[in-house]
Amino acid sequence: MTIEAILKEDIKKAIQKNFDVAADDIILQPTKKEFEGFYTFVTFSLSKAARRAPAEIGQMIGADLEANSSVVSHFNVVQGFLNLSLKDTTWLELFDDIQTNPAFGTFPENGQSVMIEFSSPNTNKPLHLGHLRNDFLGESLAKILKASGFDVVKTCLVNDRGIHICKSMLAYKELGNSETPASSGLKGDHLAGKYYVLFDKEYKQQIAQLISDGMTEDLAKKNAPWMLAAQKLLLLWENNDADTVALWKKMNGWVYEGFSQTYNKIGVSFDKTYYESETYLLGKNIIEEGLQRGVFFRKKDNSVWIDLTAEGLDEKLVLRGDGTSVYITQDLGTTELKFSDYHSNRYLWVVGNEQDYHFKVLFAILKRLGRPYAEECYHISYGMVDLPSGKMKSREGTVVDADELVDQMVQTAADRTQELGKIDDFESTEAIKLYDQLALGALKYFLLKVDPKKRMLFNPEESIDFQGHTGPFVQYTYARIRSIIRKAEQAGLSAELPSPAYKLHQAERELIFSLSLYPSKVLSAANEFAPSLISLYVFELAKVYNQFYAEVSIFADPNPEAVKFRIALSKIVSETIHKALELLGIDVPERM
């Protein structure tokens, strides 16, 4: 039983005994820093039932706990807030529980499986900053869910077909001169992206030309020669034209090579990749099934719809009049495919909040169709990443390229580290590894510290900061503790729990308290799909340790019990930082 559970139980008893009131679930909150105590119970809501003033209730419960609870040492009451302090023996027991539990913060398998889809790039351009938030969220959530007991399958749905792909293919056919990644020295995804941009440039000129020849803008957009050619290419592709398919395969192959380099660098991987080219025809049979069962209806123009007004949504097209699919058709098919492949208990999609409506519709349709997995589908909707200059617009060239960004971060990490000159004895491979750890630590932390649901601003100058609320701050705390542990080992000092009579320093109590919060943070992060909870926690833990470090002396304390205890505390803090950062996909350096 956790301390919190014991406290709740004791408070419940005290309420029952003193006021003859059956208390429902007791809620405890951490005591604010300006007051003494660690756990606070708020008594206002009891006031009516107990027919006493909140402060009086606090006094009575507090006195009862002080006398009878096995864990409470003393208390104070401020207005309706009862603040509780624990016995030192309780703190030591609590720490011992943490210390002796190698699985601290990870939960046993719960028998549930979950599939999480994320990243899902288009193969017509390289990854950018927006993908990074998605990738880091997905990768981190997968780890958090695993730690909380789920069996996790990571998937990626690659958008590898469609008109946008044909655009870059067309531009390449027209202007490519057989250029390859090898001949140009460009990464494959960047090469494909280059032709996508070239298409857009030429296309715009063609539109302008047609307009100046007297055509309306709408018509010009539809009739520009390159647009017509791209659409023709799409038809050829759909009809399996050998040359077209060959070009498509060649260019996509380059892109995949480029993507895998990037994923590798940033530590992202998938258990299963789906390709839209293999799934885009799925779903039509589901439409047929739904029509027969009366879930969908056909309009005069032969298009198929569903009426979701009862769910507060609109009528939604699910199949065009000419029998071709829309996005939702494909998603119905792909979800069915996932289910038949894995039979997972839950399905998650990490997709930007611009698609909130799309997913509401998708899930509503799945429910109408009575799919067994319909109730366990979740859209992990995250906010867009803005720049100080405003939104990222690929057409306006304001996107932040992922590869460039990572390279810049690595360079900055190298510069900072060399300025400080603490690792001048490192081999160059060690140094390079460290720069990567710091660069990605900073970047991942920056993107994961904000509540995923919220839109966030990416300020390039702040993101490369290594001080304050950053990944490297936490990494630094870890490295410093590791240095202490090494020193302790050299001195032959072991990590040991002191005798029950040991009088704890306040900084030690705060450290144990902070440590004890970790498992519940893992669970909340999993329940709320919010890695930010782990980010905020690990930063707080690092701060508490740094305060402890500044306030007490570890090796110089005259009491040998204190020395060994503080080594033990340090060790567990370093391990917890390690675990927490791991959940964020961030590496820890031994020295920096």
Added chain:
RNA sequence: GGUUUCGUAGCUCAAUUGGAUAGAGCACCUGACUACGGAUCAGGAGGUUUGGGGUUCGAAUCCCUACGAGACCA
């Protein structure tokens, strides 16, 4: 136009889901055992939580309204 999300210190974000005098980091001032790693720590200043109403013991949080921003649907 319809639907929807949001608005917190100069800037970037928190606030245990309705609880205490709204907290951190950055930036700005002031300080820290000459070695347990200063990429650190301690302190100062900085707020009518966009404005206005309401609900109650209590509101950044819930309801209404105005303004502002984003997204989606045509």
